[in-house]
Amino acid sequence: MWAIVPIKRFAEAKQRLAPLLSPAQRAGLARHMAEGVLTELGRLHWLDGVLVVSAEAGLSNLVRRLCFEPFDDAGAGLNAALDAAGARLAGRGIDETVIVHADLPLFHAGALEHAAALHRRGGARRMTIVTDLRGGGTNVRFCRPAAAVSAHYGEGSAARHRAAAQAAxxxxxxxxxxxxxxxxxxxxxxxxxxxNRLPGSAAFGAHRAPSAA
Structure with missing residues (x-):
């Protein structure tokens, strides 16, 4: 199984937090979360590889250090970039992927391993969707076969992914x-x-976010 991680340019990320954070703080937050997710993925030795789909140059050193594979999103938009990344892996005969978003402050390797165990209980044709807490978005998506369903991210993506998977x-x-x-x-x-430990504060220097109560 390969992981695919789409990461928006830090300077363009988290626009909905503009009322609370400055542009520099939003970029710092995006970097903090993305680096945390990638570092945790590096702990999962059962992953055959990680494809990082991004045009963010600031990630190159970490991606190289973790021996992950970069994939330039070419400004094509999230869904088109993910479909292109999936097609690259499918062309190598990789038949199972998990798409992991990079804005998950509580993400850790053990949680993804638990989700993967749930996914593996299924048969040869299966999708497992980990939604956001509101139930509408798709934060993590396992798919086997990898290229069976196109990406349908955006508002209400969980329902669209479910419908597309069932149709396939x-x-x-x-x-x-x-x-x-x-x-x-x-x-x-x-x-x-x-x-209160917001980006830019001295307390925000830690690499990992605190666990939620």
Whole structure:
């Protein structure tokens, strides 16, 4: 199984947090979360590889150090970039992928391993969707065969992924796991994840986010 991790340019990320954070703080937050997710993925030795789909030059050193593979998104948009990344892996005969978003402040390797165990219980044609806490978004998506379903990210993506998978004859399971379902899109999300330790403060220098209560 390969992981595919789409990461927006840090300077363009987290626009919905503009009422609370400066542009530099938003970029710092995006970097903090992305580096945390990639570092945790590097602990999972059962992954055959990690494809990082991004045009963010600031990630190159970490991607190289972790021996991950970069894939330039070419400004094509999230869904087109993910489909292109999936096609690259499918062309190598890779038949199973997990797409992991990089704005998950509570993400850790053990949580993804638990989700992978749930996914492996299924048959040869299966999709497992880990939604956001609101149930509408797709934070993590396992798919076997890897190229069976196109990417349908955006508002209400979980329902669209489920419908597309069912139309392709895949069994679908939808789960919520706090460490994978908690993303950071709104000021309330930010406060829940970090409290007063906001990007740019001395306390925000730690590489990992605190665990939620």
């Amino acid at each position: 004859g895949l069994a679908v399971e939808t789960v919520t796991l706090r460490e994978l379902s908690f993303d950071c899109d709104t000021p309330d999300d930010l406060r829940m994840a970090y409290g």
